[in-house]
Amino acid sequence: MTITELGLPSLKPLTPGMPTDGPLVDTFGRAATDLRVSLTDRCNLRCTYCMPAEGLDWLPQEQLLRPEELTRLLRIAVTRLGITSVRFTGGEPLVAKHLEDVVAATATLRPRPEITLTTNGIGLDKRAAKLKRAGLDRINVSLDTVDAAHFAHITRRDRLADVLAGLRAAKDAGLSPVKVNAVLDPETGLNDAVELLQFCLEHGYQLRIIEQMPLDAGHQWQRGRAISADDVLATLQQHFTLTPDPAPRGSAPAELWQVDGRGTVGIIASVSHNFCAACDRTRLTADGQIRNCLFATEETDLRRLLRSGADDAALEQAWRTAMWAKAAGHGINDPDFVQPVRPMSAIGG
Ligand code: SAM
Numbered sequence: 414m415t416i417t418e419l420g421l422p423s424l425k426p427l428t429p430g431m432p433t434d435g436p437l438v439d440t441f442g443r444a445a446t447d448l449r450v451s452l453t454d455r456c457n458l459r460c461t462y463c464m465p466a467e468g469l470d471w472l473p474q475e476q477l478l479r480p481e482e483l484t485r486l487l488r489i490a491v492t493r494l495g496i497t498s499v500r501f502t503g504g505e506p507l508v509a510k511h512l513e514d515v516v517a518a519t520a521t522l523r524p525r526p527e528i529t530l531t532t533n534g535i536g537l538d539k540r541a542a543k544l545k546r547a548g549l550d551r552i553n554v555s556l557d558t559v560d561a562a563h564f565a566h567i568t569r570r571d572r573l574a575d576v577l578a579g580l581r582a583a584k585d586a587g588l589s590p591v592k593v594n595a596v597l598d599p600e601t602g603l604n605d606a607v608e609l610l611q612f613c614l615e616h617g618y619q620l621r622i623i624e625q626m627p628l629d630a631g632h633q634w635q636r637g638r639a640i641s642a643d644d645v646l647a648t649l650q651q652h653f654t655l656t657p658d659p660a661p662r663g664s665a666p667a668e669l670w671q672v673d674g675r676g677t678v679g680i681i682a683s684v685s686h687n688f689c690a691a692c693d694r695t696r697l698t699a700d701g702q703i704r705n706c707l708f709a710t711e712e713t714d715l716r717r718l719l720r721s722g723a724d725d726a727a728l729e730q731a732w733r734t735a736m737w738a739k740a741a742g743h744g745i746n747d748p749d750f751v752q753p754v755r756p757m758s759a760i761g762g
């Protein structure tokens with residue numbers, strides 16, 4: 414009996430050449446082993462390059478994956494699709510009350526995946542130790558400046574002290590290495606980068622500076638306005654001695670530099686020198702859609718499949734088919750590039 418006869422939504426037919434087991438591959442031979450899971454599209458900051466001041470129309474509650482639905486998909490990802498690393502993100506994942514429970518459930522999967530979190534750090538001071546006990550391995554805290562006025566301008570909230578407290582708690586909880594993700598403001602960003610690196614070296618955090626991408630809800634991103642990785646590198650080299658890190662880069666997006674023997678800094682040239690050829694990511698949104706790329710224009714609705722009674726094999730096949738269709742690259746620099754409808758906050762960065 415076919416899935417359609419069972420009254421389940423029709424799946425795309427098996428695609429010629431697509432493996433039905435083994436790694437989660439695409440037609441370019443890349444295997445996705447790193448799953449990004451958005452737990453919510455809601456957030457308590459309003460970073461200008463991400464969300465408008467008034468926020469967004471949040472996804473309705475009934476469209477969000479329920480914890481048991483999410484843990485089922487996580488089990489399929491790890492045990493059937495070869496996912497070895499799970500990163501929880503959002504929106505702001507600390508806004509999701511079930512975060513600790515989902516981390517704990519993920520930690521029971523075998524082979525146990527590495528479990529990481531990307532957060533703005535607000536409220537982390539009270540939850541870092543609990544998250545560590547639940548099974549969280551590492552954390553990335555987003556912080557674009559250590560200047561309180563710049564922070565309030567960029568995030569539209571006066572919460573720098575909360576983020577700094579969160580960072581300290583993450584380090585005290587042993588979530589090491591604590592990484593700091595920065596997207597630079599076009600006006601103040603180069604100065605912010607120098608101060609941020611100084612701050613991170615002093616506290617033992619690993620700084621990662623990321624080029625701003627066209628994923629803002631307001632579609633305000635302009636080619637040439639965002640600070641480029643080359644500009645960041647040139648500015649940091651005026652203040653620090655940077656030498657290329659000898660470790661092989663693999664699929665890591667950051668180009669790593671050693672800084673005066675005191676630590677490292679990573680520079681992520683997502684737009685100007687993309688690393689799509691080595692991409693190993695697959696994404697699950699809070700409303701249960703698979704995205705094969707941040708910049709995908711199509712999604713695969715696993716929530717609908719789940720709620721229509723699909724078995725694990727059908728969900729696995731739908732996920733494989735979604736990834737098989739992954740494009741070679743994000744195409745931001747192509748003349749016909751179109752920004753995806755979903756903003757970063759609703760995809761999960
Ligand atoms: N709220 C959490 C946070 O800020 O870390 C997690 C979600 S946020 C969307 C994940 C990461 O995406 C953050 O480091 C953020 O700075 C980054 N981000 C958001 N919008 C971006 C954009 N337009 N270009 C590049 N990075 C962006």
Ligand code: SF4
Nearest residue numbers: 456458460463504533
């Ligand atoms: Fe919120 Fe993160 Fe977007 Fe800032 S980047 S508005 S913290 S989701």
